[in-house]
Amino acid sequence: MSARILDGKAIAAAIESEVASAVQDLEKRLGLTPRLCVVLVGENPASQVYVRNKARAAGRVGIRSEIIRLPETSCTADVRRQVEALDADSDVDGILVQLPLPRDVDEAEVMGRLDADKDVDGLTAVNMGRLLLGTNPWAPCTPAGVMEILRRSDIPVEGKKVTIVGRSNIVGKPLALLMLRAHATVTLCHTRTANLEEETRRADILVAAAGRTALLGARHISPGTTVIDIGINRVTSRQEAENFFAGNPRRLEQFERNGSALVGDVHPAEAQECAGAITPVPGGVGPLTVAMLLLNTVDAARRRRTAARR
Numbered sequence: 114m115s116a117r118i119l120d121g122k123a124i125a126a127a128i129e130s131e132v133a134s135a136v137q138d139l140e141k142r143l144g145l146t147p148r149l150c151v152v153l154v155g156e157n158p159a160s161q162v163y164v165r166n167k168a169r170a171a172g173r174v175g176i177r178s179e180i181i182r183l184p185e186t187s188c189t190a191d192v193r194r195q196v197e198a199l200d201a202d203s204d205v206d207g208i209l210v211q212l213p214l215p216r217d218v219d220e221a222e223v224m225g226r227l228d229a230d231k232d233v234d235g236l237t238a239v240n241m242g243r244l245l246l247g248t249n250p251w252a253p254c255t256p257a258g259v260m261e262i263l264r265r266s267d268i269p270v271e272g273k274k275v276t277i278v279g280r281s282n283i284v285g286k287p288l289a290l291l292m293l294r295a296h297a298t299v300t301l302c303h304t305r306t307a308n309l310e311e312e313t314r315r316a317d318i319l320v321a322a323a324g325r326t327a328l329l330g331a332r333h334i335s336p337g338t339t340v341i342d343i344g345i346n347r348v349t350s351r352q353e354a355e356n357f358f359a360g361n362p363r364r365l366e367q368f369e370r371n372g373s374a375l376v377g378d379v380h381p382a383e384a385q386e387c388a389g390a391i392t393p394v395p396g397g398v399g400p401l402t403v404a405m406l407l408l409n410t411v412d413a414a415r416r417r418r419t420a421a422r423r
């Protein structure tokens with residue numbers, strides 16, 4: 114069996130075009146262009162790439178965006194002051210604080226200052242509480258992206274057994290809540306789960322968000338399962354690449370050319386054989402995370418600015 118590939122890039126492109134229309138509509142009806150500010154503290158290389166991708170995507174759909182860079186040596190008060198200044202600026206619709214913050218910056222303290230109505234990543238305590246109660250205006254971008262991939266690929270969630278591997282605050286936990294709201298029966302696994310294989314094999318939809326290269330392989334996946342791979346891990350070993358990309362000469366060539374490749378938390382060659390459908394890495398969940406940020410930003414702008422007019 115060869116798994117159906119769930120093309121995140123194509124789905125994200127469709128969402129981007131919808132967002133671009135929504136931006137034009139806001140400009141025409143209300144004379145406003147949404148504005149997104151991304152706060153980047155320090156030099157984390159992965160964060161630099163993510164932030165650049167987000168700013169570029171905002172530009173593509175007509176959202177005004179800016180990256181506010183603070184030095185690695187910033188203290189909690191520096192970052193907090195920056196967030197408070199953006200909260201107070203009525204021309205800012207969305208604020209995203211790129212995580213992780215440097216070790217010495219208190220993340221809870223910074224996120225606690227972020228205005229929930231501008232928190233387009235949906236990660237403040239207020240928005241997490243709203244998510245739990247089902248009153249959230251939008252959802253954290255990566256979990257929301259997973260729901261969107263399933264919806265737009267006509268893969269039903271209602272009544273299905275969903276197993277999520279990973280219980281982080283930004284991915285696993287909020288995704289469990291969204292799945293529950295979509296009427297799935299949810300199992301949340303983590304490092305202390307007693308028999309991971311048994312839990313994952315029960316799933317109709319298996320979501321990997323552990324941050325462990327190819328943690329889940331053939332023995333974890335029952336035939337026909339839909340596999341959503343959220344992990345992003347860089348592989349530099351040729352031997353590993355040959356194992357992960359067996360039967361995929363294009364990816365092996367790319368690895369040879371670049372000296373590294375991205376692999377998710379699911380073994381790509383093994384999943385291709387046994388899953389019913391799978392999101393590739395790269396090109397699966399990643400593009401959706403960015404697309405949902407754009408969607409949330411337009412939503413935040415519409416809600417806040419129309420409320421201000423009432």
Ligand code: NAD
Pocket residue numbers: 255278279280281282283284285302303304305306309322323324325328343344345346398399400402
């Ligand atoms: P995290 O490190 O905060 O959490 C990992 C979770 O996985 C933990 O709850 C841990 O208990 C669980 N876990 C780790 N090893 C395990 C094991 N062997 N068995 C069972 N559970 C295990 O990570 P995160 O921030 O949730 O990110 C997870 C992965 O998703 C990372 O690879 C990250 O890069 C990726 N990610 C991708 C996107 C995207 O847009 N595609 C967005 C966010 C995160």
